[in-house]
Amino acid sequence: MAEHLRARSVLADAGGEVPRMFGDAAAVRLTEVPPAGAIVLRLDAADASALQQAREALGIQLPLTPNTWHGEGDITVLWQAYDEWLALTADGRQTEMAARLTQALAGRHAAVTDVSDLHAEFLIEGPVGRDLLRKGCAVDLHPRVFGTGHLALTALARVRVVLWQTGDAPAYRLRVERSHARYLWDWLADAGGEFIDG
């Protein structure tokens, strides 16, 4: 019997490891991102010292502006609500990260939960990425109002996603509840079909 349980991708049976390309010159490219360590942090943003503790434990400032994210080194923190953040780190580091945070925030009105397997993460890049997303997403992604560093919690197709822009090409990442991932992947692949030159 196996000594160690083998991890599987949520798209294991849909070929998610292989990037999907649509259009000549990769007008848009869709990839499943390997799992990251992820922590949900709940904290009162009005509690300045708690914020300070969290910052020290993470080594990075929590974004306090709604709809933004902030990354340094291998840590990215996504704003989720006025009292909630999603901290991403390299896979395997989450337990330690959670422990650090838990310890730093002990005795405060805060909660740290490992959610590394709660979501799947996709990368969408290429010049028509915006056109692909706007088929199912009502957020205005025009560069005048949404650029690298921005984030949106919104509905894409029929599911809730966390969508954030990581590059001007543009490049977006999105996280979706794992049980919805396959649906969203298929939806994106179908939507991308239009950009394949006939």
Add this chain to the structure above:
Amino acid sequence: MLLIPCPWCGARPDSEFSAGGEAHLERPDPDHASDGQWGEYLYFRRNVKGVQRERWLHSHGCRRWFNVVRDTVTHEITAAYPMGESMKETGPGA
């Protein structure tokens, strides 16, 4: 489709939200409320024609509840404010 101004995420189509009905309802003291008062609390709403304060949940976004001041005839929204904030004097009637 209404544009609901989430105080945090910004304005989004109402399909991203759940409507929570009239805001600032008082829950009567359960130990002292009569059946009549409890029934009022459960079922009776002002059903305002005009400007009303109501609750919305950004269910597909930040998952937070907040209050909105909206005209139920024109659908115009004049204010949105977080839960726990008292009724601001925003607009007539309400």
Add this chain to the structure above:
Amino acid sequence: MTQPFRIDSGGLINRGKPLTFTFNGKRYTGCEGDTLASALLANGVHLTARSFKYHRPRGIVSAGPEEPCALVRVGTGARVRPNVPATMVELHDGLIAASINCWPGVNFDVGAINNAISGVLPAGFYYKTFMWPAAAWMQYERFIRKAAGLGVTPSFPDPDRYDKRNDHCDVLVIGGGPAGIAAALAAGEAGARVLLVEERAQLGGQLLFRNASIAGQPAREWLAQAESALARLAEVRVVCRATATGYYDHNLVTVLERCTDHVADPAAHLPRQRLWKVRAHRVIVAAGAIERPIVFGNNDLPGVMLAGAAQRYAAQYAVRAGQRAVVFTNNDSGYEAALALAATGVEVAALIDPRERPDCAEAVQAQGIAVMSRHAVIAAAGSKRVQRVTIAPVDATGSKLTGPMQHIACDLVCVSGGWDPAVHLYSQSGGKLVFDGEQHCFVPGAAMQPVRAAGAANGAFFVEDAIEQGRAAALNSDTAAPRRALALQPLWAAPGVPQGAKPFVDLQSDVTAADLALAAREGYVAVEHTKRYTTTGMGVDQGKTGNIIAYGLLGGLTGRTIPEVGTTTFRPPYTPVTIGALAGREIGTSFEPWRRTPVSAWHTAAGAEFEPVGLWRRPMYYPKPGEAMDDAVARECLAVRNGVGMLDASTLGKIEIRGPDALTLLNRLYTNAWNSLAIGRCRYGLMLHEDGMVFDDGVTARLGETHYLMSTTSGGADGVLGWIEDWLQCEWRDLKVHVTPVTAHWATVCVTGPHARDVLTGLASDIDFSGTAFPHMSMRQGQIAGAPARVARVSFTGELSYEIHVPARYGLALWEMLLEAGAAHGITPLGTEALHVLRAEKGFIVVGHETDGTVTPIDLGMQRLVSMNKGDFLGKRGLARADNVRKARKQLVGLLTRDAAVMVPEGSQIVAMENAGRIAQPPVPMLGHVTSSYRSPVLGRSIAMALVADGSNRMGGEVAVVTDGRVVTATLTDPCFYDRQGARLNG
């Protein structure tokens, strides 16, 4: 092939690109740039349709979306489009079209009998007859239905693809005529993000056929320059073949883009149509104006056409709509049309104008056209095409004949009764309409949303005014843009229409002036009543040309002004929108997400039958080859009772609860008391809404001092989370507790059966599974084969059971490992159906089966789970309401059929034994219904649960279960049928 009515030069068609098409089985040729209508006219085809009610011959009336008559079927097979206006069908090679609503054909149509008996078919005739005998209506109706309707629905599923697109802009400009172009240019140059949508294939609006000059420049030159200026602006997007169809709240405008309808062989990957949902900061409606007809006798004959349309056919499409025309106009625009026609070689026999002679008559007369002022066309004649008109002199108001009639031979009548701004979208936005007493049309008034109208849509009928208005609207400038009036004297209908010549108001719905008069006589005078009684404006064209005339005539009939009559409500869509486009891509497999667990693919491969649970898809059972459902379920059940089974329970809702007030929260949410729960132990709880009714249940484990893990039903997880967050965020803001949903983070496998422990002890794990170390209703954390794991010993089957949670990425591996580890014990995967049988044997409830939102814990016999002395909890007060403490409420019971082999269907009604004989003579009082019903393999008989009035006092008594007219006798018992002492899950 010749196109006899094609003009040799001019126009915007490409003579070098001839296109072949078929109409009513006959082949014709047209040119690139034609519409089906212009190509038909080029070939001299005027008879294109039969009317809705009277099956009268009809032709082409307009050159746009307002077309009331020339509706045709386009395409064949699965790609057919049943009722489209020929005026909006761009010609492509091989296009096939045909007339609709006529049999055997458009030339000879049997339905025309209706025209002969039209005397007994006035407006609303069906309200007055077909009532005897009462039962015969269904027969009458069959005929009426056959006669009604227009085209035929395609017989096959739609092969095309439809897409959607969300869009945003600072300024949305609707309409690409001069006003819209000017608006887009001005806004774009000011730096705004602009979207300009134009319904037709190219920009230009009326400039495409009007001989206008703009600031001394010929219109087409201005247009070309403007188009290239637009193209240079990076943030201005122009989309043609895109109709703004609906204006909704908060400046949401829907736009239907027709991507491939005009292409002979569209590429398969492209959508046929795309629905845009545009959220604009500001909207400028520059949709132009629609020409208004004038009613006269037989004004529906083919060859009677709007003057502007004839002009457009001549100038844009290089088609002569006739050889000898009469122009009938009450305003100056008809003069321009007359000149344009004459310039293309149409003989204009006369220009008839009820007004005194206007200045513009001079130029017309100079072309040798007779201008007959103070005259009106009172009727047309001809069989399938107009052959002549009858004209007569009229008084100054146009309401009386003042002299003898005379006839003029012609094959084309060009009518202009004025222009109506296309205010549809403006009105849909909530904007008010006001009646312009000078131009006699409705124009936009006060706005309710950030929207302005410009150009002809705003009553500016002169190009330079329109451009000025477009610019002003774009810059949001307050200075009122100019609007010179178009000289016009209103004339809705010609007076003195001869007997027998029907004057039509709504050509599509076959509503005549007499119908309106009848409606008025019978009191249907409110404009909305008139509409509904006569069906005016209720056709595919939504009365774009007819409605205003109906208002005018109705005003006259009832002594009201047009503003007093008012308009009917403008509703979306402006022009009809394909249902497929509204549905979009989220159909079929994309209809709704299938939520998948980490083991889903394995279940599929194993041949499971699935059932939906919320958005999840759970294996219901795993049939082996040759096994029916019952066999498979029985096998799975017995495996659990006698050996061991395993179930994918990943769908169970899971919520982490942390904080010093976690315990307070649980005490308020659940009906029972939570104070004494030790760390590492679990407890079952019920949740009630504030009315006292059960809405979810589940087991919560205490993992730490202030840390709990709550589980919920699979379908109820979102509801429970929402419920908790609602209370925490809105009411109990002082509670120091956080809840975090983690359902999909964990894969959960439930191992259940007497051999469950044997299977688990075979795993590489640091958890001690022994009965003493790990008692029933407790949870342990540790690891299994290197993965972090939480294991709960809880049971829904009544057997020794463990729920093993590992991070989702390991879910499939865990499943496979358990299969392997359990192989020696014959471990059997089981689906939800077996689980339900097993839990029913134990009398455990399932929320949604045993509850339906009207059931309290007391009704379920679970009073021991309701702690009345722990303080308040949600639903406590509700439980005490008068009806909830009523005796003899419906209560949960077990049911054993007298014949153990008989199984009653779930949902069956239950009546008292003494009423069993009465079921043939209803009404029969009912006692309750069967909530769950199964064949129990271990008991070898059927079992059921039911909610029965006063059930707890009827225990041991018999009731009659009524199923499909049969009566089954059953005894009421305790709902627990198996191992009542619970011996099997302890130890």
Add this chain to the structure above:
Amino acid sequence: MRYSLFSLLANAAGGHRRWPRAWMSPAPKPSYDVVIVGGGGHGLATAYWLAKNHGIRNVAVLERGPIGLGNTGRNTTVVRSNYLCDDSAHLYEHALKLWEGLSQELNFNTMFSQRGVVNLAFTRHELAGMERRAGAMRLNGIDCELLTLADLRRWIPNLNLSRDLRYPVLGGIVQPRGGNARHDAVAWGFARGASALGVDVIENCAVTGMRIEHGRITGVETSRGPIAAGRVGVVAAGHSSVVMDMAGVRLPIQSFPLQALVSEPVKPILHTVVMAGHVHVYLSQSDKGELVIGAARDSYLSYAQRGSFHLIEEQLRALIELFPVFSRLRMMRQWAGIVDCAPDASPIVGLTPVHNLYVNCGWGTGGFKATPGSGWVFAHTIANDAPHPLNRNFTLERFTTGALIDEAAAAGVAH
């Protein structure tokens, strides 16, 4: 003048110039025995039955606009009595029986077409719910048949019965006596009938206040002046709480938009009413040929007679799932009404805390079908100052005691 084929023929000869007004629209008198507030189908039916069954003819129906343009004039016209709760079943079945003779009763063809109402089941849970409902209907003496897939194929030839759907159809029930009626005709027919019996149908007369003395109503204020009344019945649908507020009576009612749409007219293609609860759409084909399609209601309070566009998208997705052949048809018009929803999705018909003031509301998304029956029992209630046995349990008090008549679970989809 009586309506008949004969009178139609006779009038044809005269160019239809002799038809009289269908109903009189007189100026209000200073005082009436009974004033009905609201000239929708229910209000007009109430007045008709007051005059016909109870001999009370000094009655005015006050309608703020033209009659019949509220929900009566904008509903999808489904008529059925396939209800679960006994109280509802008896009430709606009484109405259905009245529908069966209504055209003759009113001498106005309401085009009541018993083409059958089919409810589809998409989950086993729904199937069990239908078994429960069908059983209850039969035991209450109401026609109902359970349908297999083969039956469905017969009833609805174009229905997509593929197993590959996200939610395949599993079965259904049909009430063969259910169907559609012409909505406008019902209002007009009752108005004509009531008018002929002496009732004043007063249009463009909005009630703006209530006169109450010592807990007893004595009349109403209107946009056309005060009108004294012995008794007042309020039947104002979406505006019920606004009107009752004038009398200081609160209602457990919320007003929501309910949308509907019609396709372009086509030749007969659908011969039954089809309702699909789980995927949220229902439809029928009108005699004029258009598909009349409805769905769920909007979730927010509104008095605007318009709703959110995404509901239309949802409804048409569901339609295409069930009827792929309708994809190329086009939506011709969409609209909304304001429906008065009670917490248990059942109406409130009865007395109020104010003497001689009666209320009839809460029909929500499904009161058209009740129109003749609702008027019948409400007229009885007003005439006797006591409810008819059929509406005895549809009281306001039930929201105090908790004895709701919970059709919410059974209804599933609005209509």
